[in-house]
Amino acid sequence: KYLQDDDISQECSDLLPSLPCEQGWLAASLHLYQGFWLGPRHLNGVLACQRHFRAQDTDILLVTTPKSGTTWLKAILFTLLNRTKYSGSGSQLQHPLLSQNPHDLVPFLELNLYIEQDVPHLASLPPPRLFATHLAYQSLPQSVRDSKCKLVYLCRNPKDTCVSLWHFTNKLRPKDKCENSLQEALDRFCRGVSLFGPYWDHVLGYHKVSSETPEKVLFLKYEDMKEDPRANLKRLAGFLECPFSEDELRDGTVDDILRLCSFDSLSGLEVNKSGKLASGEENKVFFRRGEVGDWVNYLSVDMAERIDRVVEEKLLGSGLRL
Template sequence: MSCIKAAGCDPARPCKASMVQEHFKARPDNTLLATFPKCGTTWLKALAFTVTNRFDHAATSDTHPLLTRHPQDLVPFLEMPYRQLHPIADLEKLASPRLLATHMPITLLPPCVSKLGCRVVYLFRDPKDVFVSLWQFIGKVHTEYTIDRAFDSFSEGLSPYGPIWKHNLEFWKKSIAESDKVLFLKYEEMMAEPVKHVKMLAKFLGVPFTEEEVRCGVVEGVVHLCSFDKLRSMPVNSSGVTDRIGGVPMENSSYFRAGKIGDWANHLTEEMSKKLDAIVEEKLRGSGLTF
């Protein structure tokens, strides 16, 4: 798996997927939120956490955890912070049912995840928007990381988690083969119809909204609390610095850049856009997955 010097993956301290594979102990009731970096991970974490914990924390409560804790901290990653420094056994302390996250491709997930039938929610996003968001995120740490250099690496599939098209395709195929275990969501569709997709997410997670909840506007409450503008405006997300990766402190606001669909048009040249579209379309051809 190729690795570039970027936030979250320093070649001198490689990502230790093997440690997660060897030491992580899945439980049948685990849910894994899987994404390629910058595909809406923070939003998905907020939604999944709020949906599954709504019986203890109503979305309208003025003491809801999302008001005082960053979404990234409410749903821990399997592989971060660096597991050679932070034991994977720390995850054993979490009560069931655990809600966890990962950027790892499906081929590197611990075998026990599939063996035990753990649920997986995967969020897909237009690769052009992913690239722009990733480049700007990395640029906050490595200011010399120009868009041209970043684009060349991304187009060649060089990233800590492999080519985005391979990452997408593997989870897509799994969702078709095991639709009861893998829910494949598209960022653009969720943004267009958030209420519909939050209901879909709740049903998949085994905590569907009741008719009474729907009638009382609970779904809309979840959507509002987890909206990009609402989350970005909270002090816990708009200020401060936290090291969630391990040796790479980032401003909390870095996880809330724009969240817009099609923002790539403000940064990519026409040549870049056509090149990346052609690469991804060729890699996904015949799979039924489109963007």
């Protein structure tokens, strides 16, 4: 379903012919809307969510570039925010992550909640509501920018992001279509034509807002999360105004969350080995290697230099290094 371009609204089909169009990484084409590349079905979800979503001050929105570790951060945020409900040996409740994939627990606004024609009823969900999105900052629904809701932004080294996206999209391509070559994927990535790309514009948009209003956007990198997950989880809890108590710091709550959400733990669960998302994709496609620097096993020196050159040029003067 993630890939199909049926069921699109009249507004979306009216808009599509006027947008620049490119061949996509999956079966569907990509269309440039508000400066970012979207599949037709995604555009449909984006339009509906821009029109109908009303942010609340207590909302928490996880924003990521595709393949930057969204699944991991969804798991971490869900566990962090629900830690009292499922904590301790006395808890009778089995943790939802043991039987559900993080994407079913923390839905994307534009890819899940607003993708169907019916507008979802979200107003009565208990606070804090936790949602995810791949939308660029300037494309967020106005109420997200106007409200006091908090955004957690996650990005990842562009070479690992590109390689991960290449693997992921090849797994999701229809069986009758041959795989994209790595060279094709790299060309598209370096031209900015990737899902919710250009990658650098996405990252730079949130980096700027995070520098200007750090209380609104927490800017995280996959590599930093990997290098010092404890420190970054504590930072995350502080940012979301649910810091760990002295007791929690002593009783191992931080490590428990990280252990439950680790690559080995999540990818080893039966639900993630053989289950499917409510939207149809196999859960296992979201877990591949989960390592920093795996690009080295795929990109030639020339290919790596090409991405580095493009991204360095785009990031010039921003103070950001990826």
